[in-house]
Amino acid sequence: MSDAVDLLIIGAGPAGMAAALAAAPSGARIALLDDNPLPGGQIWRDGPHAELPPKAREMRARLDACANVRRHAGCKVIALAGPKRLLLEDAERGWLLAYDKLILCTGARELLLPFPGWTLPGVTGAGGLQALIKGGLPVDGERLVIAGSGPLLLASAATAKARGARLGRIAEQASLGAVGRFASALWAWPNKAWQALELFDATYRTGSHVLAALGSERLEGVRLQVGKRVEEIACERLACGFGLVPNTQIGEALGCALSDGAIRVDAWQASSLADHYAAGECTGFGGSELALAEGAIAGHAAVGMLAEARALWPQRQRWQGFADHLNRAFALDPALRRLAQPDTLVCRCEDVPLSAIGGRRGWTEAKLSSRCGMGACQGRVCGSAAQFLFGWQPPAPRPPFSPARISTLAKLADAAESQAPDLSSARTPG
């Protein structure tokens, strides 16, 4: 079964939704894919414990009204299937989708770093805990410690407290000076200053980081470095994230050039590959306001509405300033490279300890000798961690990009049979 659209948008977070809404008035046939069951990405994740901001609800309603935008939820990109054609899979089927233009809005994931005990049940990412709570995870009455870096720690804490968690500590690794400089410059983005004030919590400490998660079968407590002191706090949950890593896999596989670990784009949000655009966190961390501006520029540009795209450049520039300011403030302390001990698992898929990969010359050697990064997540967690720990280049993405069913992969044979796929013929229905 083959299928074709004029514009394919991968990722239905703020950038992808903005891109679809910007491109829709052109009348182009648009497909908007997301691997989650509902649109909104991470920041606007919906669920039984989620409260969507008015902007998110309004954009969802407008998308619902666009007859030329079809949405595919719970849908993953599995592999490339020839020029401008992808193999996709959802819960029911695998299929091929051809496109003329593509916008990558694949977002970012959390940087999760290994430390003793981080595999214990009860330990999650910081944004991870927030996402799980929105999906209905109960935390009422649970003692919680949040650690790592960046404003996501405060946002995650606010979500958890609203659902009844008892917050023992927010441990921010950045120094008081760095966080202070960040906060004092927020006047330039007043809504961000308000957000920071609203989210602030009395248990927030700077210059603090996790040393170990404690417990045997599941989490019972956490050991923290707080300035020069070591402190232990009993808790049922530890949410720990060290910032964000752009999801570049699909872009890289397509051949889009990267810059500083993110997909490189020009003023039109166009990547180095013709007809392929990128917007939002996959082009570098910047928050939802920047993602909305970038997504709209990409959507307009992809359908040739250049004046409309150009009109949004100042808006993008304003939020890029905030993003640059943020990224400087929350740079990671090199001391975090020493958290993992020889027996700490670095690769959670294949249970590979640090001792099995430390001292290797690079990612490939570590992988071949230990199976590190060869499990289900394909190095998305341990590859990013190893980049921070050892400076190794993360693994090149290889299909299938996500674990897929054999029946889905068999569709690649169909793609190979129709040699040199011709988009115009692929577009005829049936």
Add this chain to the structure above:
Amino acid sequence: MPELLLDGRPLRVADGTSVAAALALGGDGCARTSVSGQRRAPLCGMGICQECRVSIDGVRRLACQTLCRDGMRVETRP
């Protein structure tokens, strides 16, 4: 209010609840047993880490990206 079977035990959850949340609502919160025998629970919450993979009606799925449906059979132990 869908009702599912979690490791053989019936569990009723609110509409829109993720399978990842159901693991904690009706079980020990864990999704799988690792290659060295450790129990593991959802970690990233957003479809990246694969720690929350479970068997749903015999097919391997990510608990954090799957919503509970009536009659679903979720297995966390091989």
